[in-house]
Amino acid sequence: MPVLYHHWLSPAARFVRVLLAEKRIGFDLRIEKEWDRRPAFLALNPAGEVPVLVMDDGKAYSGVMAIAEFLEEVVPEPALLTGSADERYEIRRLVGWFHTKLGSEVTRHLVTEKLFKRFFGMGEPDSEAIRCAAHNLKIHLKYITFLVERRHYLAGQQFTMADAAAAAHISVADYFGNIYWQDWPHVKEWYVRVKSRRSVRTLLSDKIKGLAPSPHYSELDF
Amino acid sequence: MPVLYHHWLSPAARFVRVLLAEKRIGFDLRIEKEWDRRPAFLALNPAGEVPVLVMDDGKAYSGVMAIAEFLEEVVPEPALLTGSADERYEIRRLVGWFHTKLGSEVTRHLVTEKLFKRFFGMGEPDSEAIRCAAHNLKIHLKYITFLVERRHYLAGQQFTMADAAAAAHISVADYFGNIYWQDWPHVKEWYVRVKSRRSVRTLLSDKIKGLAPSPHYSELDF
Numbered sequence: 535m536p537v538l539y540h541h542w543l544s545p546a547a548r549f550v551r552v553l554l555a556e557k558r559i560g561f562d563l564r565i566e567k568e569w570d571r572r573p574a575f576l577a578l579n580p581a582g583e584v585p586v587l588v589m590d591d592g593k594a595y596s597g598v599m600a601i602a603e604f605l606e607e608v609v610p611e612p613a614l615l616t617g618s619a620d621e622r623y624e625i626r627r628l629v630g631w632f633h634t635k636l637g638s639e640v641t642r643h644l645v646t647e648k649l650f651k652r653f654f655g656m657g658e659p660d661s662e663a664i665r666c667a668a669h670n671l672k673i674h675l676k677y678i679t680f681l682v683e684r685r686h687y688l689a690g691q692q693f694t695m696a697d698a699a700a701a702a703h704i705s706v707a708d709y710f711g712n713i714y715w716q717d718w719p720h721v722k723e724w725y726v727r728v729k730s731r732r733s734v735r736t737l738l739s740d741k742i743k744g745l746a747p748s749p750h751y752s753e754l755d756f
Numbered sequence: 757m758p759v760l761y762h763h764w765l766s767p768a769a770r771f772v773r774v775l776l777a778e779k780r781i782g783f784d785l786r787i788e789k790e791w792d793r794r795p796a797f798l799a800l801n802p803a804g805e806v807p808v809l810v811m812d813d814g815k816a817y818s819g820v821m822a823i824a825e826f827l828e829e830v831v832p833e834p835a836l837l838t839g840s841a842d843e844r845y846e847i848r849r850l851v852g853w854f855h856t857k858l859g860s861e862v863t864r865h866l867v868t869e870k871l872f873k874r875f876f877g878m879g880e881p882d883s884e885a886i887r888c889a890a891h892n893l894k895i896h897l898k899y900i901t902f903l904v905e906r907r908h909y910l911a912g913q914q915f916t917m918a919d920a921a922a923a924a925h926i927s928v929a930d931y932f933g934n935i936y937w938q939d940w941p942h943v944k945e946w947y948v949r950v951k952s953r954r955s956v957r958t959l960l961s962d963k964i965k966g967l968a969p970s971p972h973y974s975e976l977d978f
Binding site for chain 2: 581587593595596597598599600601603607608619620622623626629631632634635677719728
């Protein structure tokens with residue numbers, strides 16, 4: 535069975551978990567503390583980062599977008615990157631947006647300050663960084679509102695990789711209790727729809743020892 | 757004619773310039789000072805970043821990998837993302853590697869410290885950041901050496917997007933004179949090969965007013 539190296543609050547790993555589940559590819563999860571820079575793991579991915587997907591033949595795949603495109607090519611159904619060249623462009627643009635922009639402006643700060651610093655005794659969380667992330671998150675929630683006011687899912691009428699990428703990041707922010715859902719009714723409507731998918735529900739049973747999720751984190755109706 | 761919004765030492769914009777030239781798509785270059793956050797530019801790309809490609813029908817494309825995949829789909833020849841699913845995976849992994857890892861560990865620091873700080877009067881360049889970038893660059897040049905010892909081009913026997921991405925970043929580091937070529941004979945051999953392509957040569961005539969490139973920057977044999 536394929537193995538996915540991950541850690542719980544890595545949005546990139548969550549994204550790949552959703553894609554695998556959508557495509558009904560069974561896999562085992564293995565936690566990798568990438569910060570240990572374990573030589574056997576570096577041999578799988580010289581970048582030293584999760585997610586890494588090791589397929590049954592032992593071949594290792596890394597790089598979040600490279601994995602996603604590979605899965606789409608080898609298991610085309612159900613299609614998560616579909617439509618005309620323009621529609622496919624829009625899906626990829628949004629996937630890039632969430633992983634790069636939302637990732638660097640919001641989730642990376644939250645994970646560093648609220649998880650890593652605490653677990654590794656790296657001192658107090660930097661409240662300025664958390665405030666920044668919270669401010670940036672609002673801009674992204676506004677942008678998601680703009681998208682879902684026009685579309686059933688983020689890139690159009692169907693669930694695509696763009697929704698998987700957004701859900702991966704939003705679920706991390708929500709784990710930390712950073713989203714005040716009453717302020718974001720359109721995003722909430724989309725997230726309820728996304729959360730009801732079997733592929734996304736698997737993320738909602740994640741529990742990190744010593745860091746409980748926000749009370750509504752795993753609720754399908756919240 | 758399509759218009760590419762860019763600035764001279766943006767590796768992501770350089771990458772798209774090479775792809776367009778490889779595919780023989782004529783285009784006009786327009787400099788965009790993304791830091792001005794010009795409303796008309798934000799309307800083209802809400803991320804506010806170059807490159808943005810505006811096609812003849814007025815549609816704007818942003819997000820470096822989304823642009824690259826779109827160009828490959830609408831102008832398939834010459835193919836820059838080709839081969840089996842595994843070969844295509846490897847090309848995409850490397851493109852992601854150069855833009856994300858080399859970009860954040862090397863070129864972003866060089867451009868910030870050596871160009872932006874100087875031109876915007878943001879104070880003295882941070883010599884620690886430059887030293888870090890120089891150290892990281894060596895690790896990346898080692899990795900490129902590892903690749904080209906085994907392959908004619910980075911992802912295999914043909915020039916692909918992976919070479920375009922690496923050339924975009926390496927050419928920026930080389931503009932600043934950060935590469936001591938005598939130490940990297942294998943990388944140099946690959947770069948001579950890449951520099952001799954018409955698509956890459958167009959980058960070598962770039963000159964930034966007040967910041968001359970390293971003496972060998974535009975030499976095909978150096």
